[in-house]
Amino acid sequence: GAGVSQSPRYKVTKRGQDVALRCDPISGHVSLYWYRQALGQGPEFLTYFNYEAQQDKSGLPNDRFSAERPEGSISTLTIQRTEQRDSAMYRCASSLGGGLPYEQYFGPGTRLTVT
């Protein structure tokens, strides 16, 4: 079956531009998570959703970052006025949810480079 997909896989943008990163979770998965992974580090939490409701956005670095999941399926992470420090791998994950500790399935990530 189809796993978590993310697009684009690679994005190079100039400082100051806005970018939108897309995540398509596994069908039927309730929970969707966004993480950011710097080179040589583990993923760090950004925000997550149960269905269409954003449950926690405490990991978003600042107000240039926002995320939505309007129909409880596909999610978009938007970074406005990008800066070089935003360069990283952005990963999306989904899980069945339901309050049980189901594993999270990760997408391939979007490698963002801000020049």
Add this chain to the structure above:
Amino acid sequence: AQKITQTQPGMFVQEKEAVTLDCTYDTSDPSYGLFWYKQPSSGEMIFLIYQGSYDQQNATEGRYSLNFQKARKSANLVISASQLGDSAMYFCAMRPNSGNTPLVFGKGTRLSVIA
């Protein structure tokens, strides 16, 4: 708050030998789950194994087993009969069992399997 510590930045193991990757954690949650993920050079995140804090037995999945010592707050991953394809980054992660909260990851251990 939860914290994961992986103290081994890199490990080497001879092919066909067993290797243990260390993971210690800190949490105030009474019920939680511990996870291990593998990240090969291709960049994907592959779920390996899960251990619940109230599970009486250590989790096993094929060549992977989790040496869970609750009193010591450790959840070490044991890989038996190492293969060249096991060379990768390995991340330990945890989250409370209540709700669909995001994972907290350690910094990872890079395992290199030598022929």
